[in-house]
Amino acid sequence: MSKQLKAEVDNAVRALAENRGATLEAVALQPALMTLECVIAEARDDVRAGTSLDVLAAIVAAFLEEAADALEEHPHAGTEPNRSAAARAALGLEPGTQGKPLRGTRGEPGRIGTVARWLAYDSASLFKKRQDGRSPFDVLLEDVAEQLVRREVAHQVGERRAMQLARRLPLESAMKIDWLARFECYYRLWSPLSGMRNDINAAVAHHQSGDADELDYFSRKALYYYSWFLWELHAFQHAHGGLWILPDPAAEQTIADATWMLRKPLALTELDDSILRLAIDGWPELAHFVQATYRDAALRRIISTWTDWLASCACSASEDPADGCLVHECLLWTDSFADTLDAQWDQLADWYAVDRPSSAVDTHLEHAE
């Protein structure tokens, strides 16, 4: 997300610098800057101003100036070199440079001389490419863009946090949140993940002892649980917008990261994930699903990729998993998900005289005996 954002902001800042700087008219023509969330939020805060293009453009210009000023500890010290003053001149925000073209023409001086002076370069070397292919002028503009992107990202993170805080009641009134219902939802993802974790561990152990049949058996079972997990995750995103609300905000982040990170080391594509969700929809029973992994052409291809992936683990059973083993990377995130969720449940369990939802089946059986 932020790589694309950086590229767009880079281009917009460069376009302003190459022409007559960050004038209101020029800024208004840069959608990448005008639609930054931090800019729109700032405009919204100023109720008197409304949200005309001029207001947004003025906010962008002010943010660009602040981005330039962030390049030096004393942006207005007046001593050379000063990257802040150079950046302001590059964007036509330094006194005397406003509205002027970058490159001078006869009768109209440009801004290059001012930029070069503040960087303590001569004008000629300002655009000379260095070894990394960037000139001092390029680097200056990219630094300004970087500051602006940081502001935008910080704003987005802050907004998300504020949104979550607004939705969460303080822990003192935790009883008012239906935590039990929430956790029942969460544990719907926990169950298939726990099955997948067990079967992957079994598959890897059998692979290490050279038992191809058992590897095959547990591989198909693990894929079944993974597909079930994908299905539940999809349902969770639909029902709750994928929003994790837990007593501890750090745990919310860990859980949200884990559901994403545990899928990254897998050798499956987004389309494969979609096929697997459809498969679990059509064959929700383990036995039917496993049969389908033999009969269905798409599933045959996926199970082959999946088993090869499991067999790529060359870790020793007696030692710690090797760095870079994708299978164990997946297991690590799966553990992280399960452990974090369990710890959060235990933290709340004081309020409820109820076992973890995951152990409800066992408890029920014990009582029945």
Ligand SMILES: [Zn+2]
């Ligand atoms: Zn491994």
